[in-house]
Amino acid sequence: MVDALIAPEGSLEVLSQHEVVRLRDTSLGGLHELLRRCALAVLNSGSVEDDSRQVMERYRNFDIQVVQQERGIKLELRNAPAAAFVDGQMIRGIREHLFAVLRDLVYVHNEIRLHPRFDLMAPGGITDAVFHTLRNARALFPGQPPNLVVCWGGHSISRLEYEYAKRVGYELGLRGMDICTGCGPGAMKGPMKGAAVGHAKQHRSSGRYVGISEPGIIAAEPPNPIVNHLVIMPDMEKRLEAFVRIGHGFVVFPGGVGTMEELLYLFAILLHEENAEIPFPLILTGPVESADYFRRLEDFLTNTLGSAVSRRYQVILDDPVAVARAMRRGMEEVRRFRIARSDAFYFNWVLRIAPTLQTPFVPTHANMAGLSLHRDQPLHDLAANLRAAFSGIVSGNVKESGIQAIEAHGPFQMRGAADVMRSLDNLLDSFVREQRMRLPGRSYTPCYEIVV
Numbered sequence: 001m002v003d004a005l006i007a008p009e010g011s012l013e014v015l016s017q018h019e020v021v022r023l024r025d026t027s028l029g030g031l032h033e034l035l036r037r038c039a040l041a042v043l044n045s046g047s048v049e050d051d052s053r054q055v056m057e058r059y060r061n062f063d064i065q066v067v068q069q070e071r072g073i074k075l076e077l078r079n080a081p082a083a084a085f086v087d088g089q090m091i092r093g094i095r096e097h098l099f100a101v102l103r104d105l106v107y108v109h110n111e112i113r114l115h116p117r118f119d120l121m122a123p124g125g126i127t128d129a130v131f132h133t134l135r136n137a138r139a140l141f142p143g144q145p146p147n148l149v150v151c152w153g154g155h156s157i158s159r160l161e162y163e164y165a166k167r168v169g170y171e172l173g174l175r176g177m178d179i180c181t182g183c184g185p186g187a188m189k190g191p192m193k194g195a196a197v198g199h200a201k202q203h204r205s206s207g208r209y210v211g212i213s214e215p216g217i218i219a220a221e222p223p224n225p226i227v228n229h230l231v232i233m234p235d236m237e238k239r240l241e242a243f244v245r246i247g248h249g250f251v252v253f254p255g256g257v258g259t260m261e262e263l264l265y266l267f268a269i270l271l272h273e274e275n276a277e278i279p280f281p282l283i284l285t286g287p288v289e290s291a292d293y294f295r296r297l298e299d300f301l302t303n304t305l306g307s308a309v310s311r312r313y314q315v316i317l318d319d320p321v322a323v324a325r326a327m328r329r330g331m332e333e334v335r336r337f338r339i340a341r342s343d344a345f346y347f348n349w350v351l352r353i354a355p356t357l358q359t360p361f362v363p364t365h366a367n368m369a370g371l372s373l374h375r376d377q378p379l380h381d382l383a384a385n386l387r388a389a390f391s392g393i394v395s396g397n398v399k400e401s402g403i404q405a406i407e408a409h410g411p412f413q414m415r416g417a418a419d420v421m422r423s424l425d426n427l428l429d430s431f432v433r434e435q436r437m438r439l440p441g442r443s444y445t446p447c448y449e450i451v452v
Helices: 017-028 032-043 052-058 092-113 123-136 159-174 186-201 236-246 257-270 288-305 307-312 320-341 365-369 379-398 400-409 418-433
Strands: 002-006 063-069 072-080 148-152 178-181 209-213 229-232 249-252 282-286 314-317 412-415 448-451
Touching (some): 032 052, 032 063, 092 123, 123 236, 159 288, 159 320, 178 186, 288 379, 314 320, 365 412, 379 412, 379 448
Parallel strands (some): 148 249, 178 209, 209 229
């Protein structure tokens, strides 16, 4: 472990004395423990551990303090992971991510939560908060045509699936497209790594590799080293809204419950009648060895949400070139639509997101048991409730609060219509068999029970 005093990199280099005082006072107050946890996740980049509580326990003596100086701030680290340093100097990318964490946590606390202009109980106010957080993080790029591809997929995937994700990223990069992911390992790292090579071959030095995380998940999925724009949103719902507001097209690789949460969030939006005419390129893809995975995924989607859901995506197996070409065509549709509607290229204001998708879902045992998992409701509402179910399982698998809740009260119980619950149970069983719940080699005990 290492002690160090770190100067800003990438964010917060130029501050007034008033801003320095606010940063120091905020970090010493109620945000200190949150800053400590998120900073440790960044410093632990490259770890093969996806249990956030074990990470915190291993480095329980780690601490971080904001040090005030006349010319700005520095971060004082105690007992930091040695892997974040080379010959006594912190790796530059990790230093940038560390100050991005401080920037976003303090901005959300001081300028969003404590500012009366943001009504976080109203849909418009929440979207406005998402916009301002992204803008403050310099993750919005006006003046560029649609070219940002959001890539979703699991952190626990096979080597074949990871290499395939790199190949898709490479083909996207060759065609001038940038990548946005959840910033972690596996299917989040692969497309970025491939795109970086594609950009290099095209001598494109301005490639964007945007990683969007949130405090509850970042310890289990620390930022990978390719990310050059890290954004920490305050909760999962604002993180998901950030993806759909800045992304122009979506590619989904094989994954587990986290990937299903993201995909169902998308369908809860796309199946709403107010979004029916909005072009939204969505491709599900993987190597030919993952064909059974996508077959089971499609069976689940059609069994729960009906055949209409299949019109909102396409499946392309084992063909990275076809994926990139289809996405390029989709980008052109998005460009024409945004021009016709006078919508911004850098932020999708037109998209309608229901309040239930913006309000943080707290996965308590009562809330999980009370989810409405039946077909006697609009399909977009069922998709939203299924998304919440997967969100709770993610929490029980890797988030400290969820793990503690399971230890205290036993597995989450979920109830619903028999056919919906059977489809859910079958999909979850396949994730367990294929080791998509935890990193390979980690034992897994389900944090949920299906009650029919």
